[in-house]
Amino acid sequence: MIHPDYKFGFRVAGDITxxxxxxxxxxxxxxxxxxxPKAETHKESYLSAFVFGADFRAYLDREGSPRGFNGPCWAPxxxxxxxxxxxxxxLEAAKFLAESLLERYRTLHADDLLRFFSGSKGFHIGVPVCWEAAPSIVFNSVARRMAEGLANRARVKIDSGVYDKVRCFRAPNSTHPKTGLRxxxxxxxxxxxxxxxxILELAKEPVAVELGERPKPDSLMLEDWRIAVEEVDRNDRANEQRRLDLTDGNAKLNRSxxxxxxxxxxxxxRxxxxxxxxxxxxxxxCPPTLAHELLTETALDSGLKPSxxxxxxxxxxxxxxGGKP
Structure with a gap:
């Protein structure tokens, strides 16, 4: 399931902070x-959304936190x-997305997808990375672009926050602190x-799950990943051009x-x-303090949590x- 050189992650046992x-x-x-029993699923728990190599281990040992890590990553x-x-x-959106994924990727069987009720107000669906996708600094960004494209195809809205490189993701079978559901x-x-x-009735209790064999890659998986890589590369080049414009005094406030x-x-x-x-x-x-002043209220009004x-x-x-804000 794991890339041989990318086996490290992090765990939060208890409150997300x-x-x-x-x-x-x-x-x-x-x-x-x-x-x-070792997982203590009766507690609130989180795992990293991505996995990392030895450089992450050294960073976490040195800094005491993954915050600011910008090295390569991967994900199963x-x-x-x-x-x-x-x-x-x-629930309806999750159904549409699951059906859309299985229709697009013909080598996938229904049992190859991981499907979870989140324990609160949503669902998590995981597509196994069974195609050739090398670890990289932008792996998480490419995963986001691919996922957004597939979600748009299914006309389903997804939360893009999960693709932050050092994002916490609720662990399977763990207990939601507000609902008490798994x-x-x-x-x-x-x-x-x-x-x-x-589904809410099922979520009152955990369930043991055994993973099957990894599926064979579908040619469209490779194509969708390639397109996402190209989109991220174009975006990075555009960002670099904006940085050059900044040094030349030509930077502008984007319409977005x-x-x-x-x-x-x-x-x-959001x-x-x-x-x-x-x-x-x-x-x-823009000074960091002013950036927070300009953006925080609107972001909160959009439904994001303060953290x-x-x-x-x-x-x-x-x-x-390229450093601390």
């Missing part, structure tokens, strides 16, 4: 899937995080056939930045547009400056 502890990701992930799954204000809408694995028939009440300050963004685009707006302000030499707002703004500022 807690310490990020280094783990062997595959062992920890399987322990949660299997509802092992491309995740889709579907959240809606109303759970029935989230992040519950769902069989394909359960996702497609159960009502919301039926102005639109975000004025009106915010819809769910599914993290991406907030990050982009913060990065654009940094390109213009998410601070993180996305800081990440955008850091992305341009």
């Amino acid at each position: 807690g310490r990020r502890n280094l783990i062997d990701f595959e062992k920890a992930f399987l322990a949660y899937l299997e509802n092992s 799954y491309v995740w889709f995080d579907i959240d809606e204000a109303e759970l029935p809408k989230a 992040k519950r694995f769902l069989e394909h028939s359960e996702l497609m056939g159960l009502s919301v009440d039926g 930045t102005l639109d975000f300050i004025r009106a915010g963004a819809l769910e599914g685009d 993290h991406r547009l907030l990050f982009s707006a913060a990065a654009n302000l940094a390109e213009l030499g 998410e707002v601070r993180r996305q703004i800081d990440c955008g500022l850091t992305h341009v400056k």
Whole structure:
């Protein structure tokens, strides 16, 4: 399941603000899937959304936190995080997405997807990375572009925040602190056939899950990944040009930045547009304090949590400056 050189991740046992502890990701992930006593799934728990190499281990040992790490990463799954204000809408979206993925990738069987009720108001669907996708500094960005393209094809909104490189992602079978429900694995028939009440009933208890063999890659997986790589590369080149414009005194306030300050963004685009707006302000030499003042209220009005707002703004500022905001 794991790339041989990228086996490290982090775990948070308890509140999401807690310490990020280094783990062997595959062992920890399987322990949660299997509802092992060692995983303590009766508690709130999180795992890293991506996996890392030895440089991450050294960074975490040195800094005491993964924050600011910008080295290469990889992932055994491309995740889709579907959240809606109303759970029935989230369930319908998850059904549409699952069916769309299986229709597009013919080598995938229903059992190859990982499907979870999040424990609160959404669903997580994971597509196994069974195609050739090398670890890289931009792996998480490429995964996001691929996922956004697939979600758009299915006309489903997803939360782009999960593609932050050092993002916490709720662990399988763990307990949601507000609802007391589990992040519950769902069989394909359960996702497609159960009502919301039926799924909520299942989520009262954990379930042990055993992974099957990795599926064979579909040619369209390779094509979708290639397109996403090219899109990220074009975006990086455009960002580099903006940096050059900045040194020449030609930097401009992007229209999307102005639109975000004025009106915010819809769910599914909030993290991406907030990050982009913060990065654009940094390109213009905007002080961090002023950037937070300009963006925070609108971001909160868009439905993001205060901690998410601070993180996305800081990440955008850091992305341009190459260091701490």
